[in-house]
Amino acid sequence: MSIPTLKNNFGSVTACCDQTPASNKRRVIRELVEGQHCAAELQAIVDQNYSQIGASAEELVHKILRSFDQTISMLIVDGEVSQNWDGCRSQDSSQSSKVPAAVSKDGGRGCYKRKRGVETWTIVSDKMEDGHAWRKYGQKTILNCKHPRSYFKCTHKSDQGCRAMKQVQRTEDDSQMYHITYIGTHTCIDSSPRGTIPSSNSGIPFEKHHSNTFNNSSLALKFEYEKGMTPSYVTGLDSMTEWEDVILGGFGCGYGDSVSNNETSCLNLELGWLDHGFEFDGGEFV
DNA sequence: CCTATTTGACCTCT
DNA sequence: AGAGGTCAAATAGG
16 A cells, blocks of 8 residues: 655655654645645735736646645545535535526516536635625525625626626624635726735735535535635734644534634634545555 | 615525 | 525615
């Protein structure tokens, strides 16, 4: 049985047999997260100097990030995760996004058609602002959720036809964190460049992806924590070490449990599920 | 007056 | 049938 080794441009990680499974697991995750973090920073640099660096470098960075995506997703998807996010009834956002397809007979409130294949991604942030101008068009109470979900469209939908939308919902633990789901990309003039979080959120880029890559929405969310968030961006954590502590801080928190630290409870809740996808017993990934 | 937000009704989907 | 997403009239604020 071979020892699994993960390699990327930032070095390699070997799951050594002389260490405990949990320790190996932590090291692999740590390396993956750090590598992804570095790649994200690199993408920020490329984005800022796009005119000088050019498309080839950008493409290369995307390939690196994609590689992290695939590696992590392979590890996660094999796990068995069945919980839903925060106990809420959840669904694939890319499938639930609807756009008016026709006008109903009574002249107005539309027939809606599910929008498929639209680029969606979810972040968790302590602020709703993202540098774009949004117009709220609805709010809805969601079953089993304490907080309502708000619906926003780009302000420039009418004048520029920008179809970007977002949904914002507070996390369940009463913290000041928000789940923000972006649906579609901005085509309006004041949109931010190529998928980077605007300056108000530190400008650290995050990877967009299709949520329907996953069958399980909670799994997608969890994965998005892994792939998209950098420590400072997620909860104001100061260092990669703290971020890892959040990610790896044990699995004592069961589904629906709360932990004492409100700021990280949702993260612990979600990221603890990673353990299902990593099994080093016998020296191989499950 | 114009623009943004609120909110109940309407619609699709599961 | 129920849940979630969207519309648009009513309302609020500048």
